[in-house]
Amino acid sequence: MNDCSTKPLDLAMLRLACQNCSLHELCLPVGIHQEDVARLDEIIRRKRPLARGDHVYRLGDEFRAVYAIRAGSVKTYAMTETGGEQIIGFYLPGEIIGLDAIHSGMHPSSAKSLETTSICEIPFSQLEELASAIPTLARQLVRIMSREIHSDDELLTLLGKKSAEERLASLLMSLSSRLQQRGFSAREFHLSMSRNDIGNYLGLAVETVSRLFTRFQQIGLVTVNNKHIRIDNLDALREMAGIVGGGACGEKIRTGST
Amino acid sequence: MNDCSTKPLDLAMLRLACQNCSLHELCLPVGIHQEDVARLDEIIRRKRPLARGDHVYRLGDEFRAVYAIRAGSVKTYAMTETGGEQIIGFYLPGEIIGLDAIHSGMHPSSAKSLETTSICEIPFSQLEELASAIPTLARQLVRIMSREIHSDDELLTLLGKKSAEERLASLLMSLSSRLQQRGFSAREFHLSMSRNDIGNYLGLAVETVSRLFTRFQQIGLVTVNNKHIRIDNLDALREMAGIVGGGACGEKIRTGST
DNA sequence: GTGCTTCGTTGCGTCAGATCAATGATTCTG
């Protein structure tokens, strides 16, 4: 069962990575004109691949740029005053990190690669300059930040209200759907982060995460082989994550006030 | 560079230029020209005061504007699928809400006033338009959103890693310093939210919050009289919150690597 | 390969905080 060590994802990632950085969220969904994409492309610096464990930036670093993940994955984490780290997020290809640093001029968190990862550096002053010339770009930047706020808010709900199993299910669902959005398989993927990272992120102990994986497997939700995971019952997992059914019950949740 | 301190000069200027909507973040720290502030002022709609419990917007509402709190306070909350609400944040005068809705066109959360509250409605399409004409404004918007992301991240750390007493201490410190920034007393203020809200926000049971207040009072940290609170030992409370140094804003924390 | 280190899993006792329950204190409402 150890044959899956070569990650099936890497090939696909590589393919995506090659079409220059246009899969960034910055120019992805909205209609940015061809020539504007080119202008954006010009200011982007492609850095050579990071090895597992390398930092993209460190807490306290001067803020100069935001970064788009081209391939691989990254975790961002902040420091507790007692020295412990709290993982803020896992970021996948196409996503952008460093947005929390804009307001203060220095990075309030660190970003570390979870595997061989290639990233694009987008110098922020130039991005802002460009954005003031290209309104659509400015709007897209604001949108991306808004989405980041929203996803943070969802994580807050997770940490504040959900049980251990709901948390893990939520994470798996989140990874699944984000990967799917980028054209990867939704049901089978590689967990590039360690159990420790997962526990940290979800506010759980490592042991709890481990136990949960075991239980999930017993229930037939997933098949786990160390870092490789296959989701066997996506609907059940989604339900466990606390995400109500998709189209099934078309109930508009009109909640009155409390 | 980025100075996050609130310069008294700016405050004065703002009161003159934007008297009715005094001190909201959009034009606060950075040097926006007098005439630009006036233009911003023009698109802002002052709504009549909200009573306690009124909504600024509701989950699912179409997104049209962001809102600046002028006076009073507001809580924002999201819904768990099981119906429970998770409070995302408490917002004080000068702060801006609704930023999580920009990306999707509809509000993913609700905002409800905690007391008699007056707010400014800032129609977003007009704000964006104006921002594309006034680069400083665009930059300020992005900064505000970045700060929102960062403060969400801090809350994540709180929910993920901190103990019950650290959580409550953190909340009190946060309120204290934010109120202070706006010229209110840092040591004595009114808790406009219920114990229930506090517990919800901090991921704790109401009873736990109550017990904590009692304990804090016994230790001589604070003096509580229902919704009125006085901080008796600010340093101790800060320490308990897990905040090392004092510096509110731009403290350079040089942390070594892992 | 061989040792060495880190990672993942499982068992078990413990505890912080949840839950249940009961009683004051406040605030709505008419």
Added chain:
DNA sequence: CAGAATCATTGATCTGACGCAACGAAGCAC
């Protein structure tokens, strides 16, 4: 102002997840 409803506090239990410990498995260095 009385009565109802909600909110706050305190005590008594209970439990889910943590922390420790032990061991196997996987990755790394030489």
